[in-house]
Amino acid sequence: MDRTNDFAFKIATANGTGSASANGLIMQAIFRMGIPVTGKNVFPSNIQGLPTWYEIRVSRQGYTARRPHFDLVVALNPATYAKDVAEVRSGGWLLYDSTWPLDGRLVRPDVTYLGIPLAELCNAQFSGMRERILMKNIAYVGALAALLRMDSDIIRALLKEKYGRKQALMDSNQRAVDLGYDYVTRHFDCPLPIRLAPLDLTRDAILIDGNTAAGLGCLYAGATVGAWYPITPATSLMEAFKGFCQKYRQEPGTNRNRYAILQAEDEIAAIGMVIGASWAGARAFTPTAGPGISLMNEFIGLAYYAEVPAVIFDVQRTGPSTGMPTRTQQGDLMLCAYASHGDTRHICLYPADPREAFEFAAAAFDLAERFQTPVFVLTDLDIGMNDWMIPKLTWDDTYRPDRGKVLSRDELEHLKTFSRYLDTDGDGIAARTLPGVHPHGAYFTRGSGHNRFGAYTEDAEEYVDVVDRIDRKIQRAARALPAPVVRTTPGARAGLITVGGCHAACMEALDLLSADGIAVDYLRVRGFPFAEEITRFVDAHEVNFVVEQNRDGQLRNLLLLETGTPAARLESVRYYGGFPMSADHVIAGVKAKLEKAA
Amino acid sequence: MTYIAKPTVHHPALQKNALGLVRRDYEGSVTTLCAGCGHDSITAAIIQAFWELSIPPHRVAKLSGIGCSSKTPAYFLKEAHGFNGVHGRMPALVTGANAANRDIIYIGISGDGDSLSIGLGQLCHAIRRNVNVLYVLENNGVYGLTKGQFSASADPGSLSKRGEANTMEAIDGCLLALTLGATFVARGFSGDKVQLVPMLKAGLSHQGFAFIDVISPCVTFNDHEGSTKSYAYTREKNVEVVQADFVPPTASITAHYEPGTARNVMLHDGSWVRLRKVAENYDPTDRDRAYAYIRDRQKEGEIVTGLLYLSPDSSDVHEQANTVAVPLTDLAHEDLCPGSAELEKLQARFR
Numbered sequence: 001m002d003r004t005n006d007f008a009f010k011i012a013t014a015n016g017t018g019s020a021s022a023n024g025l026i027m028q029a030i031f032r033m034g035i036p037v038t039g040k041n042v043f044p045s046n047i048q049g050l051p052t053w054y055e056i057r058v059s060r061q062g063y064t065a066r067r068p069h070f071d072l073v074v075a076l077n078p079a080t081y082a083k084d085v086a087e088v089r090s091g092g093w094l095l096y097d098s099t100w101p102l103d104g105r106l107v108r109p110d111v112t113y114l115g116i117p118l119a120e121l122c123n124a125q126f127s128g129m130r131e132r133i134l135m136k137n138i139a140y141v142g143a144l145a146a147l148l149r150m151d152s153d154i155i156r157a158l159l160k161e162k163y164g165r166k167q168a169l170m171d172s173n174q175r176a177v178d179l180g181y182d183y184v185t186r187h188f189d190c191p192l193p194i195r196l197a198p199l200d201l202t203r204d205a206i207l208i209d210g211n212t213a214a215g216l217g218c219l220y221a222g223a224t225v226g227a228w229y230p231i232t233p234a235t236s237l238m239e240a241f242k243g244f245c246q247k248y249r250q251e252p253g254t255n256r257n258r259y260a261i262l263q264a265e266d267e268i269a270a271i272g273m274v275i276g277a278s279w280a281g282a283r284a285f286t287p288t289a290g291p292g293i294s295l296m297n298e299f300i301g302l303a304y305y306a307e308v309p310a311v312i313f314d315v316q317r318t319g320p321s322t323g324m325p326t327r328t329q330q331g332d333l334m335l336c337a338y339a340s341h342g343d344t345r346h347i348c349l350y351p352a353d354p355r356e357a358f359e360f361a362a363a364a365f366d367l368a369e370r371f372q373t374p375v376f377v378l379t380d381l382d383i384g385m386n387d388w389m390i391p392k393l394t395w396d397d398t399y400r401p402d403r404g405k406v407l408s409r410d411e412l413e414h415l416k417t418f419s420r421y422l423d424t425d426g427d428g429i430a431a432r433t434l435p436g437v438h439p440h441g442a443y444f445t446r447g448s449g450h451n452r453f454g455a456y457t458e459d460a461e462e463y464v465d466v467v468d469r470i471d472r473k474i475q476r477a478a479r480a481l482p483a484p485v486v487r488t489t490p491g492a493r494a495g496l497i498t499v500g501g502c503h504a505a506c507m508e509a510l511d512l513l514s515a516d517g518i519a520v521d522y523l524r525v526r527g528f529p530f531a532e533e534i535t536r537f538v539d540a541h542e543v544n545f546v547v548e549q550n551r552d553g554q555l556r557n558l559l560l561l562e563t564g565t566p567a568a569r570l571e572s573v574r575y576y577g578g579f580p581m582s583a584d585h586v587i588a589g590v591k592a593k594l595e596k597a598a
Numbered sequence: 599m600t601y602i603a604k605p606t607v608h609h610p611a612l613q614k615n616a617l618g619l620v621r622r623d624y625e626g627s628v629t630t631l632c633a634g635c636g637h638d639s640i641t642a643a644i645i646q647a648f649w650e651l652s653i654p655p656h657r658v659a660k661l662s663g664i665g666c667s668s669k670t671p672a673y674f675l676k677e678a679h680g681f682n683g684v685h686g687r688m689p690a691l692v693t694g695a696n697a698a699n700r701d702i703i704y705i706g707i708s709g710d711g712d713s714l715s716i717g718l719g720q721l722c723h724a725i726r727r728n729v730n731v732l733y734v735l736e737n738n739g740v741y742g743l744t745k746g747q748f749s750a751s752a753d754p755g756s757l758s759k760r761g762e763a764n765t766m767e768a769i770d771g772c773l774l775a776l777t778l779g780a781t782f783v784a785r786g787f788s789g790d791k792v793q794l795v796p797m798l799k800a801g802l803s804h805q806g807f808a809f810i811d812v813i814s815p816c817v818t819f820n821d822h823e824g825s826t827k828s829y830a831y832t833r834e835k836n837v838e839v840v841q842a843d844f845v846p847p848t849a850s851i852t853a854h855y856e857p858g859t860a861r862n863v864m865l866h867d868g869s870w871v872r873l874r875k876v877a878e879n880y881d882p883t884d885r886d887r888a889y890a891y892i893r894d895r896q897k898e899g900e901i902v903t904g905l906l907y908l909s910p911d912s913s914d915v916h917e918q919a920n921t922v923a924v925p926l927t928d929l930a931h932e933d934l935c936p937g938s939a940e941l942e943k944l945q946a947r948f949r
Contacts, residue, residue, distance in 0.1 A: 028949075031949065032949070202949075206945050206948035206949055207948055207949065208945075208948045212948075216941075219934075219935070219936070220935050220936070220941070221935075222931050222934040222935055223934075224698070224926040224927075224929065224934065225694060225697045225698055225926065227694060227697075248936045248940070249934070251922050254922070254923075255920075256920050256921060256922045256923070257919060257920050257921045257922060258921075258922055258926065258929055258933060258934060259921075259926070260697040260698075260916075260919055260921050260926060261919075262693060262694070262697060262727075264690065264723070265719055265720070265722075265723040266719065268687060268690070268720075269687070269689070269690040269693075269719075269720055269723065270690075271690075272683070272684075272687045272689075272690025272691050272693075272694065272720075273690050273691075273693050273694030273697065274694060275683075275690075275691060275694060276661075276681075276690060276691035276692060276693060276694025276695040276696075276697075276698070277694035277695060277697050277698040278694075278698075279681060279691070279694075279695060280659070280694070280695040280696075280698035280699045280702070280927060281698055281699060281927040282697070282698030282699070282926050282927050284694060284698065298684050298687075299683075299684055299687065302683060302684050392942070392945055393941055393945060394938065394941070395935075395937065395938040395941045396938070397937055397938050399935075400931060401931055433679070434679075434699075434927070435656075435659040435678070435679035435695070435699065435702050436656060436657050436659070436679075436699060436701065436702045437656070438656060439654075439655065439656040439677035441656070441679070442655075442656060442676065442677045442678055442679055442680075443679065443680070444671070444672055444679075444680040444681075444682065445679070445680060445681040445682065446680075446681075446682040447682065447683065447684060448682065456672075
């Protein structure tokens with residue numbers, strides 16, 4: 001089998017040794033060779049010392065899901081040697097630092113060992129502890145360049161781009177690359193059967209993580225207020241937004257900021273600030289993760305009931321409680337759909353990759369303002385923090401923000417009485433006003449019982465009147481959300497339904513199942529409340545495999561609750577151990593259910 | 599109830615302010631609090647302060663948390679937007695609103711449960727940020743709506759209506775604010791409108807977080823003998839140390855004071871506060887000495903009132919964050935969105 005441009009390898013190091021820049025260099029070099037590549041950072045909740053891995057998948061077919069079969073492992077962390085050796089596929093390669101002898105117990109007969117004295121080479125070439133450690137990482141880039149036939153000119157160009165103005169730094173990096181490269185070419189047969197060959201498949205693509213893309217979406221949508229409390233894995237979303245704002249949101253002449261970023265004392269305050277800012281008329285958002293959503297619940301109910309826009313990014317991580325903060329999951333689907341006490345239902349958007357994270361981020365502000373309600377954008381650690389190859393982002397310059405029904409000064413001037421919750425045109429949405437615009441626009445926003453005129457009430461009919469209208473409003477919003485992605489296959493009797501980042505694994509699994517003679521129709525949910533199309537899809541298949549990343553089958557639960565379909569139609573396929581889902585998980589799950597049925 | 603309308607026709611002889619508005623124009627709906635509630639007196643003082651300053655009511659936003667005090671924004675400035683949020687979280691709402699639109703005049707109304715128990719953290723951080731808001735803590739030492747439990751401001755030894763003594767230390771809002779670097783700290787008494795109105799006016803003109811703790815007796819649950827938040831106790835133990843006179847930007851200071859007894863502090867909008875020292879050795883611009891003085895008097899069982907501390911140089915959250923002078927809500931989409939060409943360009947770094 002030809003393994004050119006079709007393999008996976010991983011690099012095991014210790015946290016805080018600077019391996020991130022080495023791994024980034026490898027990713028970019030492969031990408032610039034025109035070859036589809038995906039990177040998954042498997043990192044600990046730690047600043048320095050604990051084991052960390054970087055997994056790289058090269059796929060000429062363009063598959064981006066995690067592939068847990070490693071053809072090559074670069075084992076540079078003695079603390080995880082045993083585990084790393086065990087994870088090499090049979091017939092694969094293990095690259096290790098041969099400065100120290102390898103424990104005989106770690107030797108597998110079915111694995112080829114490539115010993116390179118990285119520490120020895122770097123100690124001879126570089127002085128200073130930190131530089132020696134850093135350059136050891138760059139040296140393995142050189143070794144891999146030779147073993148996998150990476151383009152040396154591209155590596156040189158990348159180093160020049162990165163360290164162009166710091167000649168000394170560029171020189172030492174290049175020297176380290178050469179050290180690894182030269183040693184490997186002198187001692188081993190290069191390249192290995194797993195190897196790279198230039199393609200032209202990345203010309204219109206970028207390598208980007210979902211948090212950066214979502215931050216960019218907030219910038220483009222015109223968000224001016226961001227409030228947050230630092231939390232993994234959502235932190236880099238606000239950091240990205242801030243970085244973009246520093247570049248694009250300075251007032252010419254004064255250099256003053258056309259944005260406000262509020263680092264709150266906790267997530268409760270963060271969502272409160274977002275609601276306050278949205279109430280006053282700004283586009284405001286908060287990025288957080290599950291624990292933050294748990295804290296925000298009361299305020300989310302207020303925004304729902306008082307009908308104040310808010311945009312909330314939930315970059316999901318493994319729960320419950322603190323869970324595994326640096327591992328991925330789709331554990332907040334139920335939490336976000338019905339956040340807060342009392343009857344609520346919230347608009348949720350589920351991007352599958354950074355491109356959708358960008359697009360849905362922008363769409364979320366329109367939806368929040370149009371429907372005057374909180375909107376959740378649920379990504380996960382895998383989408384948010386890992387580098388994905390996606391088509392270049394585009395923007396339509398004719399876009400204008402949909403601010404929803406906000407009465408202007410002129411409209412208020414001609415209005416005799418303004419009633420905040422009066423639905424005058426039957427679409428379930430009542431016009432709102434902003435503070436400071438006109439005396440006629442004043443009203444009292446409250447989370448306590450209120451009638452359609454905005455006045456306090458404890459009257460049963462008046463209360464029901466308002467909450468029923470809000471329910472209609474949110475149900476109707478389903479039509480305005482991104483439509484589900486559907487792919488049908490002739491002859492398919494089963495359906496496969498998934499959400500968010502499982503998309504990549506499912507697409508690959510469908511191809512492999514199809515090659516196995518198993519035809520399955522596909523639907524990816526992109527919004528909640530569910531579009532009618534989703535109910536139709538479920539009803540059209542005798543059995544639907546619901547693929548998701550949580551223990552309890554939360555997407556399946558939502559489908560049961562919201563579509564009224566019989567439970568027997570929905571078979572659950574789950575993986576929730578904290579790693580991104582791979583095609584294997586999907587295929588194994590589907591086959592197990594099929595065998596059970598047969 | 600709150601939706602009962604007040605008559606809108608005014609007597610022609612009513613006194614008008616610079617905008618031609620009478621005090622009634624600054625009122626809200628009819629109060630639903632108990633007859634004699636201190637909070638209603640504070641509401642009256644707030645109405646007076648806004649009227650005297652001739653602030654257009656619709657340029658104000660009034661925010662509150664949950665509780666008796668937090669209901670009161672419905673009872674003043676009916677032409678202003680109001681936001682009755684969730685318990686203890688008004689500071690976050692006002693911080694966000696102020697970030698979005700810095701041109702609105704913000705007043706936050708809270709109580710001792712709202713500010714010193716459930717919302718203590720939010721209060722602390724709003725003070726640290728120096729959000730530009732007049733924050734009025736209507737302090738009665740008791741939870742009224744849930745019928746008489748002690749709040750965090752109840753003094754040790756103070757008796758509940760059922761005769762139980764409070765055992766825990768009280769949190770003093772003014773001492774807390776001083777510790778956290780508040781730039782404007784005052785204490786008033788709902789029964790002393792003459793003292794309260796100028797402090798409210800100064801607080802409204804202050805650029806930053808103006809904290810006013812107002813002792814406001816709860817006539818139903820905390821106005822009995824043995825309570826340290828009753829009308830009788832507060833009247834007896836209240837010691838005014840600084841009298842604040844508010845002088846608007848256009849007026850000149852004409853009153854005469856004995857040398858060394860008064861100090862003028864100019865506020866951001868050009869108005870002045872003249873601080874008259876009633877107590878000797880009290881310096882309302884010295885944070886540490888103000889703190890020590892309040893503590894010392896507390897040991898004697900006295901409640902120190904007045905504009906206790908004022909920082910002459912206060913920079914609010916917008917100045918610290920270097921935001922544009924115009925409200926963020928006024929920025930056009932073109933000023934916020936870099937456009938498609940720039941998007942194409944910036945993606946070079948992702949290749």
